Amino acid sequence: MPPSFPSPSSLTRAAATTATSLPFLARSATTSAGTAVTPNKPPPSKDHHVHTYSPEAFPLGYSVSSTHSGIKKKAGALDLGILVSTSDTPCAAAACMTRNVFKAAPVTVTSELLRSSNGRAKGFIVNSGCANAVTGKKGLEDAWSMSNTTTSQLPGNTQEGTLVMSTGVIGQHLPISNILDKIPDLVRSLDDSPKSWLDLSKAFMTTDTFPKLRAKTFKLGDRLIRMAGIDKGAGMIAPSMGPPQPPHATLLGIIATDAAVNPEDLQNALNYAVDRxxxxxxxxxDMSTNDTILCLANGAAGSAEHGGREVKEKMKELTERENPEEFGVFREQLREFAEELAQLVVRDGEGATKFVTIRVKGAPTYEIANAVAKSVANSSLFKTAMYGEDANWGRILCAVGYTPLSPNPISPTSVSVSFLPPASSSNTTPLRLLTNGEPEPNIDEARASEILKEEDLAIEIDLGDGKEEAKVWTCDFSHEYVTINGSTTKRTPRIVFKDEEPSQ
Structure with a gap:
């Protein structure tokens, strides 16, 4: 290894030199004729990621419903759902939404609703199978119709609206008449059963292979707080989301809690959680046009002493200024929950066979650690190596080296790299590959192969230049990813862009 890597090309040359002396690093390369050495292997089953819950696990004061509205081609496939707060006061509502300049119509409508209501909402309506993105004036009219029709069907007179989310094919209009006709039935069938929550998570799905539903409970002062979360996503996933702003597939998510939090502080907590x-x-x-994460807080939580089911008096809304300690607990619980939901999306990546954590430590700032981790996680060469179970760590260094970090360049002689097996492995000892810019002289080839065969693994990169760290989660690139994404327009010729295709 040379003492410094002044450019990505020299990093690549250094990796090639190392590969010559370490034969196992190049084992999954192609032949001179271009024939792949790595066989096409199917993704592992994801069934074990589907969780079921008892009724007590879900937050108080919410009802949900879902149905088939004809967007998806398969008869009976759930493609339309709603969630409504039954509390006597509207929810505090927050959202983090895509920064893609081609914002989908539901993103625009939800942003406007949150602005006009000062962060309050009654609930949301979601459809899958059609993203209602790049659909012009008609798309906006349809998104407003979904929101207004749902709000008009709900009991009571409310000034707050119903938020809207859509996911599916870009460039096609919704079958809006079918959707509007189904909304009264959705409202009549609202309930809070575990089955209804699971069905709602299915109504979010497009190319997802399993419904993503999670629930958790924690204490906050004298209250027992519950959270329920649903998200979806398998392709077109590289979110960069922020709070609603003027002129502001797909990743969609909702976190509903029975905590009471001031809307402004709920937005701050969600920003913090989504960023991490x-x-x-x-x-x-690829960043989608529709990425949206919503958080609703209705304040219906009861006392911890009575299992959260008894409310002597309504919970007072938390604020960061007046309740810094309790707000800090809530924010961290929200972050942990969002992290679990986010990881489900990666685990269900289109064609994915590996779940890979990129951990960068020893950085001077969090931002630098995060940038380096994303550079590696987005490297197609690295991701294909993970699929081929190829220990070519030169690809890792290459991605580290071209991370745009000026004016804080990385010192190559300070960088160390290790493979980390999952905690469930029989041998959890890290395998060091590079130490302070120097390759380890006697890397255990069998140990490298053992780690790379795991479904879960981690890459640790120590920059040796500080105490900050960051984690990014990614998956591998497989043959199946190319198959899924290589013939979209042939199957659906009217598509302009692809968000995510409807389930067939």
């Missing part, structure tokens, strides 16, 4: 979870995942490096 959903904004740190990538499947393919």
């Amino acid at each position: 979870s959903f904004n740190n995942i990538t499947v393919d490096g």
